[in-house]
Amino acid sequence: MVKKLIHYILIGVLLLTTGCTRSSEEYAEEDYEKLFPFKGIDKPKLSYEDQVIQLGNPDAPVTDYVYPGVDITDNVRDYTVTLTCSYTEVNLLGQLVEDSDISSRYTIRYISPDKQLHVIASNRRDETATIFLTNGKEYELTFTAHSGYPMYICVNGVGPRGSSIKATISAVSEDGLTIVKPLTVNQHQNEEGIDKIKSPFCGYIILP
Secondary structure (H helix, E strand, O other): OHHHHHHHHHHHHHHHHHHHOOOHHHOOOOOHHHHOOOOOOOOOOOOHHHOOOEEOOOOOOHHHOOOOOOOOOOOOOEEEEEEEEEEEOEOOOOOEOOHHHOOOEEEEEEEOOOOOEEEEEOOOOOOOOOEEOOOOOOEEEEEEEEOOOEEEEEEEEEEEOOEEEEEEEEEEEOOOOOEOOOEEEEEEEOOOOEEEOOOOEEEEEEOO
């Protein structure tokens, strides 16, 4: 009796197993390429909101200039850009040297809203310059720019011991919501004779 019961149980289990087993042919082949199409490698999204400072070569000639700005079409903001700069050269008595006797050859480069590179110089014999500074006096320039404009400044040059050059470019958004980091350079020449400033700077920020 027990043997028959076990026999019937084994037959039942076998039938259940057979009924639940399906051949691989019964499954429809899935098209994984359609389900998960390859869309290529995702390109990193650039965010100018980060205001990353892009560095350039302060010794590059003016003729190497290529406009570094970008076209931004969404959420375009207007900015008031202000550039201030000055240099100082003094004699052995600590008095300002007359402009006609200046030996400093400092330059400040900036980019105007029309995408042109301009040079401001301390020495009036600089043929690349369009604006000349007065010894000891601050020069200020203000203009309007838009998102995508490269807020650029490049400060370089040589001068006698005791001379200095400083410049700052900043931008304020008209909506008052965007704070832009200013770019500031302040260099002093403390070596004997006429020498180059220790840390020339060239860089820009794309206005978001």
